[in-house]
Structures are given as structure tokens and as C-alpha cells.
Amino acid sequence: MGTGTWQLAERRTRRIENWTIQASRGALLALFVVFAAAGLTGSIPSLEVQMIIYLVGMVGLNLPHGGYEHFENLRRRGLPMGAKYVAMYVTFVAGFIALFFITPLIALSLAFATAVAKGGHGDLRVMDALVGSDHLQSDLQRGLAAFVRGGAVMIVPLVFWPETFYGFASYMISMFDPGAVGALHTRMELMTPILGGAYGLALVAHLVWGYATSGGSTAWLADLGETSLLVGYFAAVPVVVSIGLYFPLWYSMRQSGRTFAAHRKEPADESQGLPVPIVWGVLIVGALATGLVAATLWLVAPNPLGTQGLLPGLVAFYTIFICIVALPHVVVGEWLDFKRGIWYVP
Numbered sequence: 001m002g003t004g005t006w007q008l009a010e011r012r013t014r015r016i017e018n019w020t021i022q023a024s025r026g027a028l029l030a031l032f033v034v035f036a037a038a039g040l041t042g043s044i045p046s047l048e049v050q051m052i053i054y055l056v057g058m059v060g061l062n063l064p065h066g067g068y069e070h071f072e073n074l075r076r077r078g079l080p081m082g083a084k085y086v087a088m089y090v091t092f093v094a095g096f097i098a099l100f101f102i103t104p105l106i107a108l109s110l111a112f113a114t115a116v117a118k119g120g121h122g123d124l125r126v127m128d129a130l131v132g133s134d135h136l137q138s139d140l141q142r143g144l145a146a147f148v149r150g151g152a153v154m155i156v157p158l159v160f161w162p163e164t165f166y167g168f169a170s171y172m173i174s175m176f177d178p179g180a181v182g183a184l185h186t187r188m189e190l191m192t193p194i195l196g197g198a199y200g201l202a203l204v205a206h207l208v209w210g211y212a213t214s215g216g217s218t219a220w221l222a223d224l225g226e227t228s229l230l231v232g233y234f235a236a237v238p239v240v241v242s243i244g245l246y247f248p249l250w251y252s253m254r255q256s257g258r259t260f261a262a263h264r265k266e267p268a269d270e271s272q273g274l275p276v277p278i279v280w281g282v283l284i285v286g287a288l289a290t291g292l293v294a295a296t297l298w299l300v301a302p303n304p305l306g307t308q309g310l311l312p313g314l315v316a317f318y319t320i321f322i323c324i325v326a327l328p329h330v331v332v333g334e335w336l337d338f339k340r341g342i343w344y345v346p
């Protein structure tokens, strides 16, 4: 590629990266405004509509991106690495399903923690690549930032929409052990103020500490804006909609921007690229394997649709399923991969 063409391509890529950040902010801000107004005028959509939005967002828009992220992570890393990755992935998936039988309450907490970890650590890497993270100067400070970003996804809705949250958590637990619903309710009522208080403290500590170490960098201001947007969004938008649209409109959109940035900084050597039929084959096998996890969960869970009708049952089933596949996404894909990680930033 000539220098002129290369510069043009680079500028185009940067524009797309920038667009993913602006679009994710715009989408959440628009939803915040619409739902805050709907809340004030008492015109929040029915729970049925909210559940349909959740399923469309999570199954239709978010799931394919998850598969793409694994493909993107593995495609130039050789067969031994790929085989090890798959073996570890299957082990974690099987272990997590088993945990739902052994101790459903702990397994459910781990499922919620998975959403926090995926949203938080994923977004931290987007900050590294695109938004700026100069103000986060130690591992502890980065860990706190990830907790605040990810905690917004679960703890803020728990505090602002407790009844819906408890309700769906009960449907999820009743897939495995309907008798545990009572204990779950008591524990969640106990944990809500504790988690809410801890989150509030973490939020203030993160912003103050970031300001102190920012040295006047604009990264802190961007962080302040985005963190406030996330907290406001999860407080104002009903939980089923907010989580169902956060993953496709924030997580996936910004991770595609990060992928663009990684390619721009480290252009691929085309000779290492996989031939098209192999790419096709890998994606089909990946999709079938994902379907196999869902089918296995359906077959082994005593009540795959919980105890409450089709739509809430589907939301509960899909949520448990996605948490089961998302845990190794974070642990195997990122934390145990010391060389590169699924959210690689060159």
C-alpha cells in the first residue's frame, strides 16, 4: 500500500473507532433521556415489551459479537493454543453448570459477578485503547475502575429496581432449585444496601483518586462523563431493558472499536490469515458448540423455563446460559492469557 493510501485507510479507521465511542455514549444518553421522561410521566413499557427488547438485544445483537471476539482472539495464534483454549473453556463451562446443582445461590452470585467482570474489565481495555486511561496509574486503581464500570451494570439496577431484580433472580434460581427462592429473597434484601453502599464508596474513591493522579489529563474528565452516564442509565432505565441494551449498544459496539484500533496499530500479515473456507468452518463449529451448551443446559436443568410462563422463563434461561459461557470468556479469554488476552490492546 502506498503511503497516501495507507494514511487514508488509517484516517478512516480512526473515524470508525471514534464513531463507536460516540455512538455508544449517544445511544445510552438517548435511552436515559427517553426512560427518565417515561418514568416521570408514568409511561414505562410493559414487562412483556421489556423482555422482548432484552431477548432481541442479547440473543440477536450481543451473542454473535461474543463468538466473533473469540474468533478474532484465536485466529492467528496457532492450533496448540486454540486446542488448549477450547479444553479450558469446556472445563469452565462444565464446572459452572455443575456449581448450579451443588450450590445454586453461590452459582447465581457468580453469574452476576461475571456480568460485572465482563462489563468492567472489557471497558477498562476500551479506555486503554480509545478513551484514555492515563489517570489510572496502578493495578489497584485499574481494578477499582473496572469494578466501578462493571458494578454499574449489576449493583446500580439492584439498588434502583430491586423488585424486578429479585423477581428475575428467583426465576433463575427456580430453574435448579425452586425451594431456594425464599433464602434467595432474604439474602438479596440483606445484600442490597451493603452492595449499594460499597459501590457508592468505590465510585467516589475511583473519581477522587483518578482526579488526584490525573495530572490535568483529559482522560479523567472522559472517565467522569462516561461513569456518570453509566450510573444514570442503569438508575433510570428499567433493569430488563438497561442490561439487554447495554451489552449490544455499549459493550459490543466499543469492543469493535477496540478491535479496529488493535488492527490499525498492528496490521495483520495477510499471509498468516486463514483461508475463507476454514474461517467459515470455524465459525459454524463455534456456533454449533454454543448451541450445544444451550441444549445441554436445557436438558440437565430440572426446570429450564423456571416456574413462571414462557417469556420470563426464556429471559431467565438465556441469562443463566449467557453467564455460563461468559465466565470463561473473561477468565480463560483474558485473565489466564498472560500473552495477549481477548481484549488485546497493542
Ligand SMILES: CC1=C(/C=C/C(C)=C/C=C/C(C)=C/C=O)C(C)(C)CCC1
Pocket (backbone or CB within 6 Å): 062, 066, 111, 112, 114, 115, 118, 164, 165, 166, 168, 169, 239, 240, 243, 244, 247, 315, 316, 319, 322, 323, 326
Ligand atoms: C439480575 C437480572 C438480570 C440479569 C442479567 C445478567 C446477569 C446478564 C448477564 C449478561 C452477560 C454476562 C452478558 C455477556 O455478554 C435480568 C435478566 C436483566 C433481569 C433483571 C434482573
